[in-house]
Amino acid sequence: MAEKETREAKKPKNSIMKDIFDGPAPLSKHAVNRYARGHEVDEKSVRTKYRKAEIISNEKKIYSAMKDAARAEMLLNEQAGFLEADEGEHTSQYTQDDITKVVDVQSQQKYFEVKLENFGPYRINYTRNGRFILLGGEKGHVAAFDWQTKQLTCEMNVMETVNDIQWLHTENMFAVAQRLWTYIYDNQGIEIHCLKALDRVLRLEFLPYHFLLVSANEKSYLSYIDISIGKKVAGFPTAYGRLDVMTQNPYNAITLLGHSGGTVSMWSPNVKQPLVKMLCHRSATRCISVEQSGQYMATSGIDGKVKIWDLRTYKLLHSYKVGSPVYDLSFSQRNLLAAAVGDVVHIYKDSLSKEIDAPYMCQRSPGFIRNIDFCPFEDVLGVGHSTGFSSYLVPGAGEPNFDALEANPYQTKKQRRQAEVKMLLDKIQPDLINLDTAVLGKVDRKSAQDILEEKKKLLYLKPEKVDFVPRYKKKGGSKTGKIEKRKKGVLWEDKRNQLKERLLKKKLKLKNNQTKKLKKKILKESKVDTRTSKILDRFQKKDS
Amino acid sequence: MPKVKVLSRNPDDYVRETKKDIFKVPRNYNPTLHPFEEAREYTRALNATKLERLFAKPFLGDLNGHRDGVNVMCKHPISLSKVFTGACDGEVREWDLPKLQCTKIIATHSGFVRGMDFESDAQKFWTCGDDKTIKLWDNTITPEEPLQTILTSDVPQGLSRHKSKEVIATCGQSVNIYNIGRTTPSRSLTWGIDSIHHVAFNPIETEILASCASDRSIVLYDCRERNPLRKVILKLRSNKLAWNPLEAFTFTVANEDYNLYTFDMRKLSTPVNVHMNHISAVLDVDYSPTGKSFVSGSYDKTIRVFEVNKGRSIEVYHTKRMQRVNCVLWSLDNRYLLSASDEMNVRVWKANASEKLGVLKTREKESMNYSQKLKQKYKHFPKIKGISKKRHIPKAIYNAASEIATIRESQKRKESNRRAHSKPGAVPYVSERQKHVVGEAK
Numbered sequence: 001m002a003e004k005e006t007r008e009a010k011k012p013k014n015s016i017m018k019d020i021f022d023g024p025a026p027l028s029k030h031a032v033n034r035y036a037r038g039h040e041v042d043e044k045s046v047r048t049k050y051r052k053a054e055i056i057s058n059e060k061k062i063y064s065a066m067k068d069a070a071r072a073e074m075l076l077n078e079q080a081g082f083l084e085a086d087e088g089e090h091t092s093q094y095t096q097d098d099i100t101k102v103v104d105v106q107s108q109q110k111y112f113e114v115k116l117e118n119f120g121p122y123r124i125n126y127t128r129n130g131r132f133i134l135l136g137g138e139k140g141h142v143a144a145f146d147w148q149t150k151q152l153t154c155e156m157n158v159m160e161t162v163n164d165i166q167w168l169h170t171e172n173m174f175a176v177a178q179r180l181w182t183y184i185y186d187n188q189g190i191e192i193h194c195l196k197a198l199d200r201v202l203r204l205e206f207l208p209y210h211f212l213l214v215s216a217n218e219k220s221y222l223s224y225i226d227i228s229i230g231k232k233v234a235g236f237p238t239a240y241g242r243l244d245v246m247t248q249n250p251y252n253a254i255t256l257l258g259h260s261g262g263t264v265s266m267w268s269p270n271v272k273q274p275l276v277k278m279l280c281h282r283s284a285t286r287c288i289s290v291e292q293s294g295q296y297m298a299t300s301g302i303d304g305k306v307k308i309w310d311l312r313t314y315k316l317l318h319s320y321k322v323g324s325p326v327y328d329l330s331f332s333q334r335n336l337l338a339a340a341v342g343d344v345v346h347i348y349k350d351s352l353s354k355e356i357d358a359p360y361m362c363q364r365s366p367g368f369i370r371n372i373d374f375c376p377f378e379d380v381l382g383v384g385h386s387t388g389f390s391s392y393l394v395p396g397a398g399e400p401n402f403d404a405l406e407a408n409p410y411q412t413k414k415q416r417r418q419a420e421v422k423m424l425l426d427k428i429q430p431d432l433i434n435l436d437t438a439v440l441g442k443v444d445r446k447s448a449q450d451i452l453e454e455k456k457k458l459l460y461l462k463p464e465k466v467d468f469v470p471r472y473k474k475k476g477g478s479k480t481g482k483i484e485k486r487k488k489g490v491l492w493e494d495k496r497n498q499l500k501e502r503l504l505k506k507k508l509k510l511k512n513n514q515t516k517k518l519k520k521k522i523l524k525e526s527k528v529d530t531r532t533s534k535i536l537d538r539f540q541k542k543d544s
Numbered sequence: 545m546p547k548v549k550v551l552s553r554n555p556d557d558y559v560r561e562t563k564k565d566i567f568k569v570p571r572n573y574n575p576t577l578h579p580f581e582e583a584r585e586y587t588r589a590l591n592a593t594k595l596e597r598l599f600a601k602p603f604l605g606d607l608n609g610h611r612d613g614v615n616v617m618c619k620h621p622i623s624l625s626k627v628f629t630g631a632c633d634g635e636v637r638e639w640d641l642p643k644l645q646c647t648k649i650i651a652t653h654s655g656f657v658r659g660m661d662f663e664s665d666a667q668k669f670w671t672c673g674d675d676k677t678i679k680l681w682d683n684t685i686t687p688e689e690p691l692q693t694i695l696t697s698d699v700p701q702g703l704s705r706h707k708s709k710e711v712i713a714t715c716g717q718s719v720n721i722y723n724i725g726r727t728t729p730s731r732s733l734t735w736g737i738d739s740i741h742h743v744a745f746n747p748i749e750t751e752i753l754a755s756c757a758s759d760r761s762i763v764l765y766d767c768r769e770r771n772p773l774r775k776v777i778l779k780l781r782s783n784k785l786a787w788n789p790l791e792a793f794t795f796t797v798a799n800e801d802y803n804l805y806t807f808d809m810r811k812l813s814t815p816v817n818v819h820m821n822h823i824s825a826v827l828d829v830d831y832s833p834t835g836k837s838f839v840s841g842s843y844d845k846t847i848r849v850f851e852v853n854k855g856r857s858i859e860v861y862h863t864k865r866m867q868r869v870n871c872v873l874w875s876l877d878n879r880y881l882l883s884a885s886d887e888m889n890v891r892v893w894k895a896n897a898s899e900k901l902g903v904l905k906t907r908e909k910e911s912m913n914y915s916q917k918l919k920q921k922y923k924h925f926p927k928i929k930g931i932s933k934k935r936h937i938p939k940a941i942y943n944a945a946s947e948i949a950t951i952r953e954s955q956k957r958k959e960s961n962r963r964a965h966s967k968p969g970a971v972p973y974v975s976e977r978q979k980h981v982v983g984e985a986k
Contacts (some may be wrong), residue, residue, distance in 0.1 A: 034574075034575075035573060035575065037581070072573055075570075077570075080549075081548075081549045081551045082548070082549050083546060084547040084548075085546055086547075091546070099550075101545075103550045107551075107552045209580050209583075250579060251576075252579075378551055379550045395548050395549060398551050399572075399574075399577070402572060403572040403577050403578070404567075404568070404570050405569065406577055409553075409558075410555065425591060426588060429587070437579070437582060437583065438582055440583060440586050
């Protein structure tokens with residue numbers, strides 16, 4: 001009965017009812033612009049009307065796709081985590097125990113510690129979907145497990161120093177940088193490969209879209225191995241000394257190396273020299289981290305400073321003095337920055353957009369921290385330290401809504417297999433690694449020299465002569481282009497001066513002539529005045 | 545107590561309930577979660593292009609059975625599965641295309657079958673042959689005797705049926721217009737004295753017809769008028785002519801000078817386009833039902849597919865055994881090509897070499913559309929362009945093509961030298977389109 005009544009109550013009073021939700025839901029321009037990929041093409045700059053029509057219709061399609069993507073945000077069903085302090089308190093005061101008291105059981109289980117006191121300190125690595133974790137103890141202990149169910153996939157002692165560990169494209173394979181060689185193991189811990197091309201490696205990185213395993217070694221050698229075909233793609237002797245600081249820019253797959261002189265260098269497998277070299281610290285660089293969109297970089301040095309850089313302009317945004325050296329830095333998916341100082345992890349929020357004065361969270365771990373990493377798609381920070389591994393809750397760290405076609409934490413075996421095939425089909429060639437990832441979509445403008453060369457190739461046309469020979473110059477001298485300009489300027493000035501002189505002469509001449517004529521005239525008139533006219537005057541020759 | 549929310553997903557939202565369900569695939573279109581979009585898309589386009597070339601197997605089968613070279617082919621106007629061929633020994637065969645079998649054999653003429661066309665209801669068809677007769681055949685049965693025989697004074701070289709009226713046109717010494725039912729032509733159209741070897745009615749402007757003559761001319765007629773309309777003379781003779789089925793004013797001729805010319809019938813003085821690529825005389829041409837492309841068969845033992853607005857062919861088909869191609873057809877469903885060659889064989893090809901035949905699943909279709917779009921988007925990239933344009937052709941053809949290229953280049957060089965050493969304006973620039981036209985007459 002009650003239900004019936006409520007239904008009746010909902011009935012409109014007016015017989016003519018207007019749907020207040022008429023038409024598609026309104027979209028804010030800001031939401032739509034989040035899905036924009038660069039500027040639209042200006043139709044006015046297009047010459048032919050057919051192409052213009054084509055471009056207009058294309059732009060329409062792009063805009064409708066943007067709108068659809070923005071509208072699909074409605075379907076994202078997870079909300080990001082957060083931590084809000086009570087009045088008079090600060091978020092950094094809360095310990096893990098305080099947080100676990102108020103969260104659900106499932107989340108409580110994400111806060112745990114693994115005590116491994118004999119083989120530490122540990123390096124850690126999460127898979128791309130955040131489901132599995134790999135631990136590598138310096139004294140040879142390697143373990144892989146599903147950290148949510150705490151199910152161990154494999155565990156072994158490699159009986160050698162372990163410098164770094166790295167998951168490859170799936171949770172079925174991982175690479176371990178051991179004392180001399182680098183080895184690849186499968187999920188049962190069986191050695192599949194021994195990569196003798198990668199010797200004395202200190203740091204490993206994996207570029208999942210390129211299938212490249214990047215390694216940096218003791219003897220300052222940086223090498224790229226394509227693990228899908230097992231071939232070395234590139235290798236550079238960087239001559240920067242021991243390479244023990246390496247990270248990748250997830251946005252453009254550029255490898256960043258930190259050096260003892262305080263510099264950071266950026267490398268692509270296509271160029272022998274670093275693409276960018278930045279002096280970031282006055283002392284040795286300890287660690288580097290780049291956030292997901294590739295726009296910001298955080299570095300730390302042994303001078304106890306953490307610096308935030310803008311990678312679009314390569315300029316310093318903020319510099320923080322932590323006091324003691326920061327041993328590791330890590331950005332979460334939602335741009336929280338974790339910094340490991342001794343045995344304490346500081347977590348900063350909004351560190352990119354503004355200068356902050358206090359950390360968002362602080363957590364002391366049982367041992368000296370070696371490595372920290374945020375778990376993708378979870379509010380969890382993994383910490384590898386001298387006495388094992390700790391997993392801490394950090395509300396607001398992870399991306400709440402994953403895309404199952406990119407990385408799926410709930411992937412089944414079949415899905416993983418399918419995804420592996422798709423990944424291999426879409427493997428990007430290493431020569432496409434570039435600072436600017438959108439370079440493929442840009443117009444390839446020919447240089448003047450290329451155009452000239454092309455014209456020379458054309459038959460039966462005389463090549464144009466260009467009166468410009470770039471001068472050999474020493475570094476630091478002025479630019480050839482400017483010299484040429486200056487020369488041309490001088491030439492023009494000469495010409496102008498000549499013209500001016502000539503004009504002046506002409507004027508003077510004209511003036512002289514006029515004065516002469518005037519004088520004559522005056523003289524003549526005066527003659528007429530003074531002389532009396534005679535009879536025979538009319539026979540005299542007249543002045544013209 | 546702090547206010548805390550930690551990400552904690554309910555697995556039920558992400559894992560399928562039973563094994564028979566489809567997988568749940570939540571999406572998030574946030575661009576930062578999808579890095580390397582451009583590069584990945586390019587890789588997909590490259591792979592799609594490679595796969596297209598990998599699957600390009602255009603040859604489907606042959607229609608084997610004629611005992612002499614095949615001279616004419618004719619589409620069935622209604623049924624897609626039937627095609628008619630006429631051979632040099634006067635035999636006409638009907639073929640079942642899906643089964644690649646001969647279904648009917650009719651002895652029509654003594655000597656060559658020269659022309660063939662259907663009545664609009666597809667019940668009867670006309671043939672003409674070297675025995676100076678035009679015959680009408682009943683298509684519903686396997687006929688022994690023609691329904692009607694018209695005796696002509698000269699050898700009819702071609703035949704075309706009016707698309708709406710009861711009229712047929714034949715050619716020989718002149719273009720003869722017959723009203724169906726009569727045995728004498730109602731009109732005889734000539735322009736100069738010469739033999740005319742091809743005639744075709746316009747499918748849209750149905751009163752217009754065009755013919756190719758041995759004096760290198762193409763003549764347009766209106767069958768309501770007493771005299772021909774226009775005439776254009778090219779440098780060499782045109783072998784065949786095909787009207788665009790969707791653009792009434794456009795037609796393409798297959799010329800003896802290795803080229804095809806597309807004309808606008810309103811302005812015959814210059815062709816709209818010159819289609820080059822064959823390395824020997826082009827013998828036949830036929831339009832696709834979409835009117836966007838056409839197929840040509842040549843003396844160089846290849847058939848090529850051209851786009852109407854492009855100068856170069858987009859496809860070339862050849863086999864080891866195929867001899868010079870006498871006639872070609874483009875099927876009315878736009879999917880198949882037929883070529884009849886000198887060695888008594890008729891071959892069936894796919895119009896789109898890499899097309900997958902048979903029923904496609906929706907997902908398959910979607911993925912094909914996607915890769916098609918990608919190929920379109922990245923077609924100007926040098927690597928993709930190179931792969932999609934590359935065709936392996938027989939050595940003889942390759943060599944001949946490079947020889948022709950050398951000849952053309954040397955001619956150009958000579959012309960430019962002459963231009964450089966003579967009075968300015970004495971050697972004018974003549975465009976490629978105008979080069980091949982001798983003149984237009986009205």
